[in-house]
Amino acid sequence: MARLNFGGVREEVITREEFPLATARQVLKKEVVAVLGYGVQGPAQALNMRDNGIRVIIGQRKSDKFYWDKAIKDGWKPGKDLFDIEEAASRGTIIQYLVSDAAQMILWPKIKPYLSAGKALYFSHGFSIAYKKQTKVVPPKNIDVILVAPKGSGTSVRRNFLDGSGINSSFAVYQDATGHALERTLATGIAIGSGFLFPTTFQREVFSDLVGERGVLMGCIAGVMEAQYNELRRHGHSPSEAFNETVEELTQSLIRLVGENGMDWMFANCSATAQRGALDWAPRFRKAVEPVFKKLYEAVKSGKETARVIQCNSAPDYRKKLGAELKVIHDSEMWQAGETVRSLRPENWGKKTAVKAAAKKPGKKKPAKNSVKKRGSKARAK
Numbered sequence: 001m002a003r004l005n006f007g008g009v010r011e012e013v014i015t016r017e018e019f020p021l022a023t024a025r026q027v028l029k030k031e032v033v034a035v036l037g038y039g040v041q042g043p044a045q046a047l048n049m050r051d052n053g054i055r056v057i058i059g060q061r062k063s064d065k066f067y068w069d070k071a072i073k074d075g076w077k078p079g080k081d082l083f084d085i086e087e088a089a090s091r092g093t094i095i096q097y098l099v100s101d102a103a104q105m106i107l108w109p110k111i112k113p114y115l116s117a118g119k120a121l122y123f124s125h126g127f128s129i130a131y132k133k134q135t136k137v138v139p140p141k142n143i144d145v146i147l148v149a150p151k152g153s154g155t156s157v158r159r160n161f162l163d164g165s166g167i168n169s170s171f172a173v174y175q176d177a178t179g180h181a182l183e184r185t186l187a188t189g190i191a192i193g194s195g196f197l198f199p200t201t202f203q204r205e206v207f208s209d210l211v212g213e214r215g216v217l218m219g220c221i222a223g224v225m226e227a228q229y230n231e232l233r234r235h236g237h238s239p240s241e242a243f244n245e246t247v248e249e250l251t252q253s254l255i256r257l258v259g260e261n262g263m264d265w266m267f268a269n270c271s272a273t274a275q276r277g278a279l280d281w282a283p284r285f286r287k288a289v290e291p292v293f294k295k296l297y298e299a300v301k302s303g304k305e306t307a308r309v310i311q312c313n314s315a316p317d318y319r320k321k322l323g324a325e326l327k328v329i330h331d332s333e334m335w336q337a338g339e340t341v342r343s344l345r346p347e348n349w350g351k352k353t354a355v356k357a358a359a360k361k362p363g364k365k366k367p368a369k370n371s372v373k374k375r376g377s378k379a380r381a382k
Contacts, residue, residue: 034092037099059088102313126202166195
């Protein structure tokens with residue numbers, strides 16, 4: 001492992017220099033990696049491993065036609081490397097359990113019988129194990145239980161792999177029955193295209209992940225965007241101006257620069273007016289949201305957020321209610337304005353007459369005071 005300085009703290013990480021792809025291939029040469037679930041993470045990790053020369057099979061319900069057909073479209077062949085979930089679990093030696101958290105609970109009684117001695121059960125989220133009292137997912141003692149959690153959506157995992165960059169991932173070993181759990185973990189982490197790997201535990205992974213999704217990565221940033229957009233609209237700014245100043249400039253310019261150089265660089269390389277304002281207001285926003293993040297972390301740690309996810313996702317009318325919640329966002333003035341703004345980006349010119357289609361949209365007679373109604377549910381999107 002390499003020891004690097006992260007803001008004054010020395011941490012151990014695994015890079016492709018310490019654990020090259022050739023080593024990963026050697027470790028996995030006798031393994032059959034069964035990817036269960038072809039929804040979000042499944043396709044990206046499976047395709048990346050296949051491209052890296054790893055033997056991969058897919059487990060997916062044939063009755064779920066959309067994802068079954070998606071797998072076929074990606075080149076997986078029924079009866080050869082595409083099977084029903086139970087069949088794939090029986091054939092695999094490393095079982096990548098990449099169905100949703102709720103589905104992991106539901107399918108567990110059907111998957112557990114196929115976890116024979118010496119196999120490895122692989123997760124990309126610590127949810128089911130960290131909250132095993134709630135999920136009832138308790139692996140047998142004679143198998144390895146490992147985790148590689150990419151710090152990005154499945155779409156980003158695949159896209160970054162194809163452009164040669166990779167997504168950083170955390171890794172953990174919960175149970176080492178074979179004595180080879182760590183090398184299996186690192187090998188699969190490199191094989192799926194991780195940029196580098198950093199150690200964690202199942203508990204720390206799920207705590208940080210749930211806080212991040214509800215916080216800066218999605219929930220918080222969505223709420224802050226809505227608040228700023230609505231305030232600009234209340235003062236007479238047009239939807240296009242409000243959206244450009246709230247979302248478009250952030251996503252198309254500033255966040256890219258922050259990603260490349262850091263926020264310190266961004267503060268040092270903007271106009272004097274923007275610099276002074278950001279320096280003055282950043283501490284105020286931090287002070288305003290710190291109590292919210294404290295409550296959020298406690299809700300995650302206590303299991304309240306887990307109970308909420310399980311309750312909502314297990315409801316028979318979950319998809320119907322989720323569709324209604326997502327429709328509120330999609331139909332809001334802010335994100336409808338965003339659709340038109342995106343159609344005007346130069347790279348979208350001429351794509352199915354996007355600009356003309358946007359021009360035909362009926363406008364509202366009066367601007368809405370609130371672009372999005374308050375919502376109580378939070379859905380996982382990785």
